[in-house]
Amino acid sequence: MTAVAPTRAPAAGPDPRRTLRIGRLSTAYRRRQLAVPLLVLLVLVLTAAVSLGRGDYPISVLDVLRVLVGAGDDTQRFIVLELRAPRTTVAVLVGTALGLSGALIQTFARNPLASPDVLGVTGGAAVGAVAVIVLGGATTAGRLLGGLGLAAAALAGGLLMALLVFGLAWNQGLDGYRLVLVGIGLSAMALAVVRYLLTRSTIQDAAVANVWITGSLNGRGWDQALPLAVALLVLLPVSLALSRVLGALQFGDDTARGLGVRVPLAQAVTVVVAVALAAFAVSAAGPVQFVALVVPQIAVRLTGGSRPPLLAAGLLGALLVVASDLVARTVLPESFPVGVVTSVVGAPYLLWLLVRGRRLATL
């Protein structure tokens, strides 16, 4: 009799559950769930260092790292910390927030195609921002508001729109499918408003608005980084605390309730956190394309498992935006919006992972 090899799917792989117990504390993990975020963090630091070194006055990676740990000469310190760090910081924060937001929404909606875009955040933020850009230039008061309040208008627009989407989708709880459909409908309406505003605008305003809609880090600094940093300081721990409940929530509602999860509460908190993260990120840099959609899927393929890992998704989001900004600033012509590059870099990588996964599965 011939021995038949056990047909185990590759997803299982040689990465068993490990256990960590210290006193009353206990948790289970897989090696890749720890290794992937650490590796991504390392690559992120190196990429950020390269990015901080590039520009009119090039500085070597080693010198940048020296500055970052508090050494280096005054000129280098000024260029890295005063001139370049603000923009890179915004890139890191925006990427982290979008990656996290996407992971939360995709887990909640049980749909890998869900992203803050479909919850109306992006559409609402675009209406707010484009309205300020287009209508703001017309009056003096508007010009003042435009200078100070572009981010605020985008934030308000994104949050208001998400609130409207919730209000229309809420039906004794949140159904992911219904939420996504309502979000798509309202986003289409928001897009129509944006298009209308653009037709009413001057060519200069339209160009500015278009760059904002694509997502750009040009001219971003501490003013944009600070509110986003504060938001992340609050929302990142909340996201990570949600992780355990998300594990049960990714089953159907009935199963989750059977396991003792207060489903409507857990869903509401998840979506509110995800929307807030996305709204702050979008208000800082515009709707940087594709990060929230693609990064969670890349993360889950790297770590394995059944849902996007939150920490890895946040770190990968930061890496994607920082790397795309590096490409946008160095390879491409000046002031190229980073949102174009994130799509160009992120999409082929996801496709490669998908194709490779399929080959593995059929082997």
Place this chain on the structure above:
Amino acid sequence: MRLAADGVRLAYGDKVVVSDLDLQLTDGSFTAIVGPNGCGKSTLLRALGRLLRPTAGAVLLDGRAITSTPTKEVAKVLGLLPQTPLAPEGLTVADLVARGRHPHQSWLRQWSSDDEAVVTEALTWTDMVELADSPVDALSGGQRQRAWISMALAQGTDLLLLDEPTTYLDLAHQVDVLELVGRLHTERGRTVVVVLHDLNLAARYAERLVAMKDGVLVASGTPEEVLTEQLLAEVFELEARVVPDPVTGTPMVVPVRRLRRRPG
């Protein structure tokens, strides 16, 4: 009395599905709820599992209204298996069964040695150890149902509600799943309530049958008491002969033909 429905009315929106229903389930019993499609049996099971809040009356778990008991407390006593439970892509059997420990865990205590022992035991008892690292979505229908039952076992609840656990399974796997559920009852002393379509299997495995029609409880008792030719005509509009099952001696329904639908 572990679980009881006390004059419950159940409705989806304005549509009343079950009205003024009383049902008592004693500790350690094995009850099957039967009835034609749309009779409200799954709706009743959902209410018993606190997935649906009665618009009148109450479901009592150990004498206390289930809807006013913290859901996590309920989850330590009562487990449920929905009709077609969703397992996310890529989730392994071991992960699924481990999730059954959710109500016993907390932020600090995410994976205690108790959890590990219970999950290992549940996998062994349901004969799923060899498939522990397989993704749930790669399993056959019968294996998948075993995995979910294993998860319910790991939850460690005295009561277990199952909504048509044999749907989409061939006869061999239907028997396999019901054997497993039967062993949960006989060997592990679980109180089991199961919604079933197959009357012969229900009569074979359950101690007690509850027959429903149009949201009303029509009959309740041992399989012999409930599965009569008269009741089959009344509840299922089916002309049938009831003979003793040659294997177990429990009543076996042999259909003759569908009775003509009454006007209206």
